[in-house]
Amino acid sequence: MTTLMTRIGTAAIVAIVLPISASALTLEELAARMERLEKKVEAYEKRYGPLDEARASAPRASHEATPASAATNWSKGGLELDDAESIDRIYEAGETGSVGDNWWERTHLGGYGEMHLNLVGGGDNTLDFHRWVLFLNHRFNDRITFNSELELEHSLSGAGKNGEVELEQAYLDFAFANGLHAKGGLFLLPVGIMNETHEPDTFFGVERNPIEKEIIPTTWWEGGLGLSQSLENGFSWDVGVHSGLNVSTAGNNAYRIRSGRQKVSNAPANEPAVTARVRYTGIPGVDLSIFGNYQNDITQAAGTEDNSAYMVGAAAKIQRGGFGLRGLIAGWDIDGSAVAAMGRDQQWGFYLEPSYTMPLGDTSKAGIFGRWNWYEFARGEVDQYDAGINFWPVDNVVFKADYSRIIPDGGKAEDVFNLGVGYSF
Amino acid sequence: MTFPRTHSLVFWLLALTCAGQAGTTVYQKPSEFIRAACGGTLPPTNSLPLSAAHQARIKRLLGHSYKPSRVRYWISGTRLVVILDEIGKTQPITAGFVVSGGRLEQVKVLIYRESIGSEVRRTSFTNQFKGATLGGSGKLSRRINNIAGATLSVRALTELTRLALYLDKVRPK
Numbered sequence: 001m002t003t004l005m006t007r008i009g010t011a012a013i014v015a016i017v018l019p020i021s022a023s024a025l026t027l028e029e030l031a032a033r034m035e036r037l038e039k040k041v042e043a044y045e046k047r048y049g050p051l052d053e054a055r056a057s058a059p060r061a062s063h064e065a066t067p068a069s070a071a072t073n074w075s076k077g078g079l080e081l082d083d084a085e086s087i088d089r090i091y092e093a094g095e096t097g098s099v100g101d102n103w104w105e106r107t108h109l110g111g112y113g114e115m116h117l118n119l120v121g122g123g124d125n126t127l128d129f130h131r132w133v134l135f136l137n138h139r140f141n142d143r144i145t146f147n148s149e150l151e152l153e154h155s156l157s158g159a160g161k162n163g164e165v166e167l168e169q170a171y172l173d174f175a176f177a178n179g180l181h182a183k184g185g186l187f188l189l190p191v192g193i194m195n196e197t198h199e200p201d202t203f204f205g206v207e208r209n210p211i212e213k214e215i216i217p218t219t220w221w222e223g224g225l226g227l228s229q230s231l232e233n234g235f236s237w238d239v240g241v242h243s244g245l246n247v248s249t250a251g252n253n254a255y256r257i258r259s260g261r262q263k264v265s266n267a268p269a270n271e272p273a274v275t276a277r278v279r280y281t282g283i284p285g286v287d288l289s290i291f292g293n294y295q296n297d298i299t300q301a302a303g304t305e306d307n308s309a310y311m312v313g314a315a316a317k318i319q320r321g322g323f324g325l326r327g328l329i330a331g332w333d334i335d336g337s338a339v340a341a342m343g344r345d346q347q348w349g350f351y352l353e354p355s356y357t358m359p360l361g362d363t364s365k366a367g368i369f370g371r372w373n374w375y376e377f378a379r380g381e382v383d384q385y386d387a388g389i390n391f392w393p394v395d396n397v398v399f400k401a402d403y404s405r406i407i408p409d410g411g412k413a414e415d416v417f418n419l420g421v422g423y424s425f
Numbered sequence: 426m427t428f429p430r431t432h433s434l435v436f437w438l439l440a441l442t443c444a445g446q447a448g449t450t451v452y453q454k455p456s457e458f459i460r461a462a463c464g465g466t467l468p469p470t471n472s473l474p475l476s477a478a479h480q481a482r483i484k485r486l487l488g489h490s491y492k493p494s495r496v497r498y499w500i501s502g503t504r505l506v507v508i509l510d511e512i513g514k515t516q517p518i519t520a521g522f523v524v525s526g527g528r529l530e531q532v533k534v535l536i537y538r539e540s541i542g543s544e545v546r547r548t549s550f551t552n553q554f555k556g557a558t559l560g561g562s563g564k565l566s567r568r569i570n571n572i573a574g575a576t577l578s579v580r581a582l583t584e585l586t587r588l589a590l591y592l593d594k595v596r597p598k
Contacts, residue, residue: 083467084454084456084457084460084467085456087455087456087459087467087470088454088455088456090455090497091455091508091510091519091535091536092536108514108515110514137515139515139516142449142538145515145540147540173540175449175540177450178450179450179543181540181541196574197573197574197576202576230543230544232547234544234547234549236544281544281572281573281574281575282547282549283549284549284550284553284569284570284571284572285570285571285572287572287573287574317573319570319571320570321568362562362563362564395580
């Protein structure tokens, strides 16, 4: 909409110019020129805000002296952008202009991947492109986004192949005021340290720690609904109602937690599960959380005894300068006479991981770590010691090397050297 | 308790709890930030045109090219006030900066649009930047501790702090 000033100014120009040039220009030509001028003003106002006639003629008393000549004072020449309303409007959508309204500007790709070489003492060595992951996210509007993650594990999928194609995330996120979010669909459960954040450049070690494999079955996703909120005081909370595990009751994998993941693939949904977490990140470099999961019957089998199960855990992640410390403890308690008779009713474990990271040049860094893991799961007790090094040429690319000594209770110790490369974007 | 019934109940609770609220969070209007940083008044808006040399340097500071061809700023005494934004993961984070004598006095997240990582708004995090200067290699003089789960937002604010300190160096004085 053309402002009053523009119309008055245009009328004045017409009044002055018309007598002089009437002989050279027809009224129609002048009208066409005025129309073009008005369109230019409209386009300018649309981009930079309305022209303000009052302030153009009378600068604000609080204005300070115009700085040196290389800078342009935008209040000169009537280009008024220094009123509060205009300033707020300019920054409302983000000045970088990188996020537009076209669908392709609201759709984003990301991903990560990692390849591992496992050199097993006394056994076969393996080279495996363990994970290739693609994120596809779309923003419908300021409130609603879609997030998804598609993963190819072990390079090849299909009958008789080692790998599989997995949909690890696909959910709608609804953002509300005060840091509150609701989501529905297939999402990662808020438990442990690595279940939600496991890009290879974010952790030490070629392979993920065994506690967040056998006790917390990372990567663990379910289908359902979730709520979360991040509070001003540093605390945040998550709660979700979702599909549950479905463990077998016989064989080598009986009551093995990791084998109970259904991956939301035509999964039996007779028994819902609930997950909750409280987290504190109010001090930079400190991340503390407690979390839990409950399921009414972890076997989801009709006509047999109910195996209600709950998992509780706590995790700490602390970074002070170059020094880092991660620690996690988590355990399951499964009800039922059959599982108790097998000695698999309580499964738990912990790890401690100190580390030190130092910068190398402008963009590179390197870090060393050690980790002690102990866990008791469906196949017995295991002690595992890890030590190694990460090298990041840039933040999102990492090369890794480590050594693991794995000591099963009553079994033969195994030594493994691992090399890995990973990335995320 | 059946599965669908449980979900249905939670869904309606969500709907009732959340109805009518907004997504993008404005913690402070940019104009209010400028006023607060400039003793309660709103100085005239200045513009610094970014030359090719500026853009090349900024590209190294941010790790990517910078789209705007000029930057708005405000002056109060010796203090530079500038409002910048940078993509966190998929959305721009708008933050206000106050720089005086090459040192960062204040950084504040003004508008946050990402679905996660809003913990960077907390003063316990932003206070880490106070007093930071820009080294010759483009690094901050202070090491900034990360916030778990907000890595990309932390990175965005760190990059913007570098940019704000650089703009204070090259602005007309």
